[in-house]
Amino acid sequence: AQTVTQSQPEMSVQEAETVTLSCTYDTSESDYYLFWYKQPPSRQMILVIRQEAYKQQNATENRFSVNFQKAAKSFSLKISDSQLGDAAMYFCAYRDLNAGNNRKLIWGLGTSLGVNP
Amino acid sequence: DADVTQTPRNRITKTGKRIMLECSQTKGHDRMYWYRQDPGLGLRLIYYSFDVKDINKGEISDGYSVSRQAQAKFSLSLESAIPNQTALYFCATSDLAGGPYEQYFGPGTRLTVT
Numbered sequence: 001a002q003t004v005t006q007s008q009p010e011m012s013v014q015e016a017e018t019v020t021l022s023c024t025y026d027t028s029e030s031d032y033y034l035f036w037y038k039q040p041p042s043r044q045m046i047l048v049i050r051q052e053a054y055k056q057q058n059a060t061e062n063r064f065s066v067n068f069q070k071a072a073k074s075f076s077l078k079i080s081d082s083q084l085g086d087a088a089m090y091f092c093a094y095r096d097l098n099a100g101n102n103r104k105l106i107w108g109l110g111t112s113l114g115v116n117p
Numbered sequence: 118d119a120d121v122t123q124t125p126r127n128r129i130t131k132t133g134k135r136i137m138l139e140c141s142q143t144k145g146h147d148r149m150y151w152y153r154q155d156p157g158l159g160l161r162l163i164y165y166s167f168d169v170k171d172i173n174k175g176e177i178s179d180g181y182s183v184s185r186q187a188q189a190k191f192s193l194s195l196e197s198a199i200p201n202q203t204a205l206y207f208c209a210t211s212d213l214a215g216g217p218y219e220q221y222f223g224p225g226t227r228l229t230v231t
Contacts, residue, residue: 035219043205045222091159095218104175105220109159 002027004094006108013082014116020067021077021111023092032096034068034075035105040088048090051075079113087115120144123208123223130198131231138193138226140208147212149191150220151175151183154205166191198230 003026013019025034036048051059051068058066063083067076079086092108121142130136140149151163152175162175164183172183180202184192195202205227209220 033218043225043227045207045209045225047219047221050219104162104165107160109157 002029002094002096002106004092004106004108006090006092006111008111009109010112010114012114012116013079013086015082015084017082018078018080019082019113021079021090021092021113023075023077023108025073025075025092025094025106027073027094027096029096029098032094034066035093035095036064036066036075036077037091037093038086038088039091039110040085045091049077082115084115084117086113088113121208121210121221121223123206123226125226126224127227129229129231132199134198136195136198136228138206138208138228140191140193140223142189142208142210142221142223144210144212144221145188146210146221147188148210148218149185150209150211151181151191151193152207152209153177153202154207154225160207163193195228195230198228200230202228203230204228 005024032053034051038046038048049059049061049064058068063080065078089110089112091110094106124139147168150165152160154160161177163181166172166185169185182194205225207225208223211218211220
């Protein structure tokens, strides 16, 4: 069965610095998608970035970028120039294209990121 | 206006009461989901629906039931609420058409069962 592991329950970063959140996953599938979601104190779940497994190029969205290592099954999120508004819980999620898995999202347990002024 | 709405946003109820959480979406998506979130346990899938006639149990469906009244509406019911159902509940949607199938979430309902 597919699993997603976020090994860092809590992290902190100084404002304006860079931080990397780790995520590893386990799957036997070759075609899949990976996502990072952000949950700020408002509790709204917000999609930050997604990566298609067939793409070698790492996805980037403004200050957010990923380091996707398919062979290592690693999908880390880098936040550059951290801002106070980046303080949130971050969830990594996986979805494959196997209809037998009903294309459900598999979630990690989250990493709580604090940003220090 | 929000694409995925949930009502109520907060609810306190007593043990044994029946309660319904409602979700509506204007995204035109076929798939809808109900999750619960507990501290340290992440998001767990309760039920999901691919269309009005297709409803499936998730990993923690015991004690819950759902109704897909229309493509845009998906309700979650707790027939007899118990304290360990105190949690944050999310509704989400995704598109059935080809693509990454990312899910779009409502704002959540904070449910407390006393």
